Amino acid sequence: MNFADLGLSESLLAAVEEAGYTEPTPIQSQAIPPVLMMKDIIGIAQTGTGKTASFVLPMIDVMAAGRRRALMPRSLILAPTRELAAQVAENFEKYGKNHDLKLALLIGGVQMGDQIKALNDGVDVLIATPGRLMDLFERGKILLNGCELLVIDEADRMLDMGFIPDIEFICSKLPETRQTMLFSATMPPPIEKLAKKFLNNPKRIEVSRAATTNKDITAFKVPVKPRQKQETLRWLLDHDQVETAIVFANRKTTVRELNKSLQGYGFRSSEIHGDMDQSSRIKELERFKAGEVNILVASDVAARGLDVKGVSHVFNFDTPWHPDDYVHRIGRTGRAGAKGRAFTLVTDDDAEAIANVEKLTGNGIAVFGKGDVRVELVEKPRQRDEDEKPARKSRERVPREDTEHGSEHGAERETAPPKQARSRRRDERDTNEQSAPGEWNGPIPGFLDVSAV
Numbered sequence: 001m002n003f004a005d006l007g008l009s010e011s012l013l014a015a016v017e018e019a020g021y022t023e024p025t026p027i028q029s030q031a032i033p034p035v036l037m038m039k040d041i042i043g044i045a046q047t048g049t050g051k052t053a054s055f056v057l058p059m060i061d062v063m064a065a066g067r068r069r070a071l072m073p074r075s076l077i078l079a080p081t082r083e084l085a086a087q088v089a090e091n092f093e094k095y096g097k098n099h100d101l102k103l104a105l106l107i108g109g110v111q112m113g114d115q116i117k118a119l120n121d122g123v124d125v126l127i128a129t130p131g132r133l134m135d136l137f138e139r140g141k142i143l144l145n146g147c148e149l150l151v152i153d154e155a156d157r158m159l160d161m162g163f164i165p166d167i168e169f170i171c172s173k174l175p176e177t178r179q180t181m182l183f184s185a186t187m188p189p190p191i192e193k194l195a196k197k198f199l200n201n202p203k204r205i206e207v208s209r210a211a212t213t214n215k216d217i218t219a220f221k222v223p224v225k226p227r228q229k230q231e232t233l234r235w236l237l238d239h240d241q242v243e244t245a246i247v248f249a250n251r252k253t254t255v256r257e258l259n260k261s262l263q264g265y266g267f268r269s270s271e272i273h274g275d276m277d278q279s280s281r282i283k284e285l286e287r288f289k290a291g292e293v294n295i296l297v298a299s300d301v302a303a304r305g306l307d308v309k310g311v312s313h314v315f316n317f318d319t320p321w322h323p324d325d326y327v328h329r330i331g332r333t334g335r336a337g338a339k340g341r342a343f344t345l346v347t348d349d350d351a352e353a354i355a356n357v358e359k360l361t362g363n364g365i366a367v368f369g370k371g372d373v374r375v376e377l378v379e380k381p382r383q384r385d386e387d388e389k390p391a392r393k394s395r396e397r398v399p400r401e402d403t404e405h406g407s408e409h410g411a412e413r414e415t416a417p418p419k420q421a422r423s424r425r426r427d428e429r430d431t432n433e434q435s436a437p438g439e440w441n442g443p444i445p446g447f448l449d450v451s452a453v
């Protein structure tokens with residue numbers, strides 16, 4: 001199937017070609033024709049398979065006819081996070097470069113002035129997070145009754161408990177005869193049932209069963225004791241040929257502490273979570289995208305929709321509490337046909353949570369064992385030769401003795417390794433630096449022995 005067979009305009013096909021796409025993905029070839037026919041849609045396809053273009057491309061052609069008016073956007077795309085809304089806007093700009101369409105990005109945490117001005121000038125496409133949209137609506141800066149097309153990206157997230165009152169309110173302000181489209185990789189049945197009340201005779205497009213994980217992701221679970229989590233994560237970061245990784249934790253405090261700890265061990269990491277101001281969130285995500293840091297420690301604010309090229313690994317430092325989050329978190333790797341690896345650290349307390357994940361995805365997750373390690377494991381440490389030059393020294397790995405690791409937080413914090421642990425780590429570092437690339441001749445970590453039986 002070619003893009004040219006889908007009924008898109010020539011100028012749009014030119015933009016698609018420039019984006020470097022040679023053929024449509026399954027969700028694109030199945031969704032684009034019905035979207036062009038103004039049908040309501042529930043579109044389910046795995047993470048990283050091009051759902052965005054499956055609604056943005058036909059929307060551009062639909063919007064190309066008609067005129068914009070002040071304060072009355074003609075279409076609306078809702079997304080659960082500011083970063084995702086911004087990314088959808090970037091997609092719109094990329095594919096819509098040959099069209100005269102105006103878009104406005106309405107997200108919280110940034111000034112309203114430019115957003116209000118754009119609305120006054122008239123927009124064809126509004127891309128928004130619900131909070132800011134409601135705010136502007138209540139201030140009378142926007143009218144939604146000219147909005148004949150609605151897309152809800154990450155729809156199941158948007159229709160769960162926290163967001164549903166906002167979505168209900170927004171939908172009540174839109175015209176009743178409109179086109180509505182929902183997209184996600186997951187769609188729990190109760191949410192789909194609820195979703196139907198926003199839709200009119202929808203066409204359900206399910207490229208793959210909801211909540212199945214992308215086939216390009218190799219996933220492992222790593223049984224660990226709670227106190228071994230940080231050490232295990234560092235070992236994996238060092239030995240699984242990690243290029244770029246997102247590390248998810250369940251709590252914002254864990255995100256902060258883990259990032260500081262990793263930085264203290266010399267990793268190039270940064271963090272993103274909902275307690276940061278928006279400019280910092282944007283800045284840290286940009287630094288990650290630009291490769292200034294290669295590890296992003298994140299809360300679930302980064303779990304949905306974000307498309308960062310070259311993410312080779314996802315680590316669940318904590319097993320997610322909600323099984324759907326697992327699908328989305330690991331879906332930050334293995335995108336657009338690239339291969340990815342995903343590791344989930346599992347403690348005894350996580351038994352139920354990981355069982356729920358396996359039930360939801362319909363797949364058991366392999367336990368990470370010696371055979372899965374990418375470097376060669378040599379049981380006996382090599383004799384150290386003091387004169388020998390380090391064969392691999394990709395970065396300094398000296399733990400910093402800064403305040404974050406000092407007395408301020410006491411020994412309770414995992415980030416303040418007790419003396420004994422620290423000297424053991426120094427040994428590990430030294431032997432590591434002596435080893436040839438692709439070889440590990442330090443002690444075999446306990447979690448591998450556990451998993452090998």
Ligand code: ADP
Pocket residue numbers: 020021022023024025028045046047048049050051052053305306307335336
């Ligand atoms: P999803 O929403 O399904 O998780 P995205 O829409 O974010 O996926 O797309 C994932 C990646 O795939 C993006 O980097 C996008 O540029 C790329 N992509 C989309 N469509 C195609 C295509 N037809 N061919 C190649 N790459 C594509």
Ligand code: MG
Pocket residue numbers: 051052153305
């Ligand atoms: Mg998406």
